[in-house]
Structure formats: structure tokens, C-alpha cells
Amino acid sequence: MKIIDQINIQYYRSIKDEKVKSLNELNIFSGRNDVGKSNVLKALDLFFNKKETNFNEDFNKERLQEVRQESVKGKQFIKIQITFLNPGNYSTLPKKFTVTKSWDRLGNIMGVPKDNFDSLIKQNKFRTRSLEISRRTLTVFLNKIRYTYVPAIRDDKFFFYLLSLLQESLFDTTRSSTEGDFRETIERFNAQIAEITNELKKDFQKVSGIESNLSFPTEIADLFQRLIIDTKSGDHDIPLKLRGDGIRLRYIPTILNHIASTSKYYELWGFDEPENSCEYGLAKKLAESFSSNYLKHAQIFVASHSFNFISLEGDKISKYRVYKEEGNHNSKIIQITKATEEHLQKDIGLLVINEQLANLYTELEVKLKIAEQTKNRLIEVQKPYLIFEGKTDNILFSLAYKALKGEELADKYYLNKHEESNNGGSVGSGATFICDFLRNHINKTPTKNLVVGIFDFDNEGINQLKSLKKAQYEELEIDGFTNCKVYKHKKHPNIYAISLVAPEFRINFIDKEKPCYCHLSSELLLTDSDIPQGNRFPPSRFDNTIFSFTGDKRKFSKKIENRVHNGEQIDFSGFEPTINLIEELKRITDANNEL
Numbered sequence: 001m002k003i004i005d006q007i008n009i010q011y012y013r014s015i016k017d018e019k020v021k022s023l024n025e026l027n028i029f030s031g032r033n034d035v036g037k038s039n040v041l042k043a044l045d046l047f048f049n050k051k052e053t054n055f056n057e058d059f060n061k062e063r064l065q066e067v068r069q070e071s072v073k074g075k076q077f078i079k080i081q082i083t084f085l086n087p088g089n090y091s092t093l094p095k096k097f098t099v100t101k102s103w104d105r106l107g108n109i110m111g112v113p114k115d116n117f118d119s120l121i122k123q124n125k126f127r128t129r130s131l132e133i134s135r136r137t138l139t140v141f142l143n144k145i146r147y148t149y150v151p152a153i154r155d156d157k158f159f160f161y162l163l164s165l166l167q168e169s170l171f172d173t174t175r176s177s178t179e180g181d182f183r184e185t186i187e188r189f190n191a192q193i194a195e196i197t198n199e200l201k202k203d204f205q206k207v208s209g210i211e212s213n214l215s216f217p218t219e220i221a222d223l224f225q226r227l228i229i230d231t232k233s234g235d236h237d238i239p240l241k242l243r244g245d246g247i248r249l250r251y252i253p254t255i256l257n258h259i260a261s262t263s264k265y266y267e268l269w270g271f272d273e274p275e276n277s278c279e280y281g282l283a284k285k286l287a288e289s290f291s292s293n294y295l296k297h298a299q300i301f302v303a304s305h306s307f308n309f310i311s312l313e314g315d316k317i318s319k320y321r322v323y324k325e326e327g328n329h330n331s332k333i334i335q336i337t338k339a340t341e342e343h344l345q346k347d348i349g350l351l352v353i354n355e356q357l358a359n360l361y362t363e364l365e366v367k368l369k370i371a372e373q374t375k376n377r378l379i380e381v382q383k384p385y386l387i388f389e390g391k392t393d394n395i396l397f398s399l400a401y402k403a404l405k406g407e408e409l410a411d412k413y414y415l416n417k418h419e420e421s422n423n424g425g426s427v428g429s430g431a432t433f434i435c436d437f438l439r440n441h442i443n444k445t446p447t448k449n450l451v452v453g454i455f456d457f458d459n460e461g462i463n464q465l466k467s468l469k470k471a472q473y474e475e476l477e478i479d480g481f482t483n484c485k486v487y488k489h490k491k492h493p494n495i496y497a498i499s500l501v502a503p504e505f506r507i508n509f510i511d512k513e514k515p516c517y518c519h520l521s522s523e524l525l526l527t528d529s530d531i532p533q534g535n536r537f538p539p540s541r542f543d544n545t546i547f548s549f550t551g552d553k554r555k556f557s558k559k560i561e562n563r564v565h566n567g568e569q570i571d572f573s574g575f576e577p578t579i580n581l582i583e584e585l586k587r588i589t590d591a592n593n594e595l
Helices: 039-049 061-070 117-122 131-143 156-178 182-208 245-262 280-292 341-348 351-380 391-405 430-444 459-470 504-509 553-565 573-594
Strands: 004-012 015-020 026-030 078-085 096-103 145-150 212-215 228-233 236-239 266-272 299-303 317-323 332-335 385-388 451-455 473-475 486-489 495-499
Touching (some): 004 039, 015 039, 039 266, 039 299, 096 131, 117 131, 131 145, 145 245, 156 245, 245 266, 391 553, 391 573, 430 451, 430 495, 451 573, 459 486, 459 495
Parallel strands (some): 026 317, 145 266, 451 495
Antiparallel strands (some): 004 015, 004 078, 212 228, 228 236, 473 486
């Protein structure tokens, strides 16, 4: 929603004379600390909500010096002019018009708001049968606008003011549907509470990840005094007022958005540093909610130096750089374009680092999600759980198991799923992921099932295995299996981390003491006749009998799969030692569970 197109501010705080043009549904003002980012928001608060101001504090200091030198008291004033857009349902108002308010040196508003109707009529841009009617309509229009200023410091006083707005909104909505009958209003109000609170809970949980309960007092006399909001932490309810600032703050736009979605007013928000007290992930979700949802119901003005807000893009978003020139105390405001965004980056610093942090955070979110999914699957399934490094390992071992055992691997074991990323890569894969899961997440998973993480017997795989040994795992020997590494969790005897077992024809591809001389991956459990020269990378140019696998593993595994489906005979004997080790670990685990 957009009803303000431009703001002109004269002599207010650090703003001497600035025009903020091309406003949009969401408007973001950014810059260094102490450059006056929030003064546009405060100017709007003065225009819509206050009849007087603390003139000595709010009058522009440079202008004050000029006036003192000129000795003309009449030039001491604050002026704010707003260009409005007719929302379409006011036939006696122009399509676009300005309203100006001024405050004198005593801080009092000067007369009535001034419009530009006369000027528009002279320019043939507006026709009206009666200026008197148009100006009465203007008063009605201005009274339909509600501007809510959310200061950078959100104390209890503001929070309870916000809750009073919510309660007022609920009663207005209910009363309008019951034609003013008090008893029916109360009954309807009680009936709607469950619907409304459920909406708020869903929105809050969606963007914050925190479950909450809302309840109203049962006594009518106490109804307007308080609203009870509890948030979930484990099995306990914690009152919102006892939660950290970031959690309390996150409920503010949730409540404002609900009010705006049912409001009889044209809602405007001025939000000063919405990212305050929010950790990175919460601030990211908050910014996304502003740009995708909240701007549908209100025109929003934000002062922020958070990367999450500055990086927002869209047709309904305008961004402005607020800065002070060297040696000058006045704020300058310019719209950010491709040509000017570099200046903002220099102003706030570390923007590039923040962008890299955003990418890392997104990647971390995906990995944590997959780890959580893996943990949940592990709880649900009763079969032994195998975690290979990648999707291609799943394919090759499934083909080998069918060829060697005559059964489907997936019927006997649950295989970890590997999701595909947007760029075609595999998410939740690799030795690092398995190691992280076996170290950090497996302890939170109550299961007696066999869990085996299978690492390639290469440099990375062995190093990750060794890092587990330094943590909660111990190395052990399994009779009959020498060409491999086996580690068992110290507290959970059903959880193992193993390397591939080298078949006899790949003994030279491993060195149990020197990982840098290890090159064995699942692909190389096949014989040389099935590995094209183009997929071989010899570590030494003097010996091409030892090599690591190179190339697209997905294409390679797909070709092997197609050959099997076409009836070709492929030698999978190199997979048998690793499969036998897994089944031996299953036998040991089953025996332990029977004790």
C-alpha cells in the first residue's frame, strides 16, 4: 500500500532542507551511525501525531545560527510537506496533492494544514465544484491515516501501547460486524479471539521459529489492561515480557501486520532499526517478511544499517543513503541507485563481508535442516542406517548389493538421502557432513539401530575419521578386516564410522598411516576395465597404476546403472569386503541389543 509519494522536510533536527522522492511501499534509509537516519521517521511522527514539538531541541542547528545572524525571529520554523496519492475513493480530492504543516519557535503548530488545491486548479490539474467540500474531504482523509512510530528502544510502555492498538482493532472489527449491540459484540469478540490469536501464532512461529500462546483476560473489566502472551521453550511456557529483546521485538511487526490487515485506517509504519537485538538468522527472516508480506497492508519507512534490509530488492522497495558531508552537521538524503550504492557500502563498511556471511548462513541453514531431517528419519526407521558420502555411493553400493546378494540394499538398510542444490551440486554430502553429523547431532538421537558412516579411503575421508577419534570415538579392530579403518562411538556402541575396505586389487591405493597416499573412492571398487582412462588421475606422472577418480561422478554412476539395467555383467566383487564389514557390524549390534 502506498499513499505517500514524497516528503519535504525543512529545518527539522539534522535535516536542513531535503526532499525524499519516489517513495514506495517499503522505504529503507541507511547510512553510518549518527547521520540522522531516523529523522525522516521522526518527522512523519511529528506531522501525523503531534501538535507541538520541543523547538529548542528539534530546530536545525545550522539554521538557528543563520537566523541569529540575520536577527529575524519569524524565520524560525519547522516545515514538513507531504505529497499524497489519492487512494482512489475520494472523488473530491486531486490524484496527487500536498499538505504542509509548520511549527513556530514556541513549538506550536502554525494554523491549519495547508494544501495546494488552489495551485493545482490554476494549473488545470484539478477541478472541483467546491473547495470547501474538497477541504472537508481532505480532513476526513488525513484522519483516516494512522502512523505508528516504533522507536529504536522498545520499552514496556511501547509494547503495551501496541497491545492496546491490537485490542482496539479487535473490538472495532467485532463491533462493525454486530451493529453495535454490546452483548453480541462481546460474544462475537470471544468467538474471534481463537481465530485471530491462531493467525498471530502462525505468523510469529513462521518467522521466528518459536511457538507461542496468546490469551486474553477472562474478566471484562480487565480486558483493556493487558494481553497475555506466552512463548514456548521446551516443555515450558515463558511470558513474552521475560524473553530476550530479540524475541519480544519479533512480535511487534507480527501484531502491527495483523492490525493493518483488518484496519479501517491507511496504516503507515516508521520502524527504527528493526534488526535491534536480533541475531543474524532472525534479522534475515524479519527483513524478508517486511519485503514480501508486511508491505501489502502498510506503507513502511525503515531506518537500518543491517545488511539484511539494505540488500532487499524489488519493485516495491526504495532505498536511500543518509550521510553527512565532512565538516557539516546536516543530513543529506539521496536515493540509492547502481551508481550510488558504492558510497553506501563505504559508509557502513563490511558490506562485502556481510554478503559472504549471508551466503555462509544460507548454506549452514540448509545443512542444519538436512541434519535435522536425518536425525528424524533415524528415529523413525527400524532398519540399520547407512550414511555414505554422496548420492553416487548410494547408487553404486545398491547395484553391488543386488549383484552380490540378490537382494535390494534399501530393503535391508536405510540409506541417507542426499538433496540436490540449486546449482546441481549435492547438499548434505561429503566427508565433512558425515563427520559433523556423527560428532554433533548423533548424540541427540535416541536410537538403538545400527548407524554406520562410510567414508572414502582417501586423504579427506581418513582425516575426517581421525578427527572423530579425537572427539567421542575410539578405533577398534574387527577380525578378518585389515584393509580399513573402524571407529566406534564411546557412549553409543551401535554407532560406527568406517572407511571403505580396500579389495586385494586396490591394496596399493591405501596407506593406513599416511592419508596423503590414499586414493580409494567407491568408483574405484570397480575393476580397471570399468574405469575409462579419462576418469583416472595419477598422483605421480611416473606411475599410472595408482590413480584417484576424476570427473563427474553422477554421470559415471548413471552409466554403470544403465549398463546393469541393459543386462551387462559388471564385476562388483570389490564392494564385497565393505558390505561384509557392514553386515558384521550389524551382527555385533544385534547381539548387543539382545543382552
